[in-house]
Amino acid sequence: MSYNWIKPEEFSFNSFLLMDRWIIKMMCNHHLGNNEYDKNLGIALEYNPAVKWYLFHKCPECKPILEKLTEGVPKNLSSDEVRKAEIDAIREMETSIVLVHPEIMEKNCDYIYDWDKKFLLELADFTDKLVLDIGSGTGRLAFAAAQKAKRVYASEPTDALREYLLDKIKHENIDNVTVLDGTVEQIPYEDNTFDIVMSGHVVGDDYEREIAELTRVVKNGGYIIDCIGEDNRKRKPNEELLKRGFEAFYHVSKTGGDIYRYRKQVVK
Missing domain, CATH: 3.40.50.150 (Vaccinia Virus protein VP39)
Structure with missing residues (x-):
């Protein structure tokens, strides 16, 4: 469910680097399982290795789950295809994106x-x-x-x-x-x-x-x-x-x- 608190197109996928262990666990427990979202997050992680590395190390208990998402991700996707996947992943995680941007949360929620x-x-x-x-x-x-x-x-x-x-x-x-x-x-x-x-x-x-x-x-x-x-x-x-x-x-x-x-x- 989207609350329209943010415009996903305006956010970098690097926003995931601001997520703490609690948010990452919440993401894995409450958001994964939607095939389309899982696919988009897998693409975004595979094409953003710094974010992938951060999530794996910040929340090691979630690493096996996140590793599965990146298995089999095509290696020849265009920058437009990757950006679309990033935006869709950000949109799904809207409620968590505002948690790591409190000033936006205060203003837009x-x-x-x-x-x-x-x-x-x-x-x-x-x-x-x-x-x-x-x-x-x-x-x-x-x-x-x-x-x-x-x-x-x-x-x-x-x-x-x-x-x-x-x-x-x-x-x-x-x-x-x-x-x-x-x-x-x-x-x-x-x-x-x-x-x-x-x-x-x-x-x-x-x-x-x-x-x-x-x-x-x-x-x-x-x-x-x-x-x-x-x-x-x-x-x-x-x-x-x-x-x-x-x-x-x-x-x-x-x-x-x-x-x-x-x-x-x-x-x-």
Whole structure:
């Protein structure tokens, strides 16, 4: 699915050199398997040996998978054929390309630039709370919560985004946001640490494991919040969250999308 966040023709295939190990693993786990994409990525890698070498060494566990893609790639393709394959591979990886270009993500992703912090702050009282933001991205939720919270811990597995968050903290003299590495499946904190744990566009690959981990680090009586951004998509309530005890809060975005936010108070 394309979100039209970028124009693939404007990007070099060297953008893949900015991908960290987490993104490469995500690419192999979630994008490969589409025959056309696999073919295009194989061509692009074979004709860009520096990128191929980087991916193999940055994420050695993915090397056997990526090696198979380059087997049998024709050696006599024209520069136009190679560029077409590169563009198609970039288009497929649109959501990851913006992760390694945070300034483009901040500018072009509607779920960020169209969002209003009121949609988060009305879900809970953040005043003087300890808050964890999972998959913080460019800090949409983290910096909104930090205006009221005692401290916000922004957990983000992508190197480029952690650097972006740290730069923003420095440039804007924000003193109550801490940036760290971590994923929703493995949160690097002890049980019962936070008053509020929040995320947006993160939960959904493995509900049982993810929600169990979120619940583990929330204090008794604390909240888990799922707060997506704004877009124009038509969607229905998330039945997986509802059946696990989450409340749903609905509004229509400025562009006509169905936006559902979720909250659950944890009782241990």
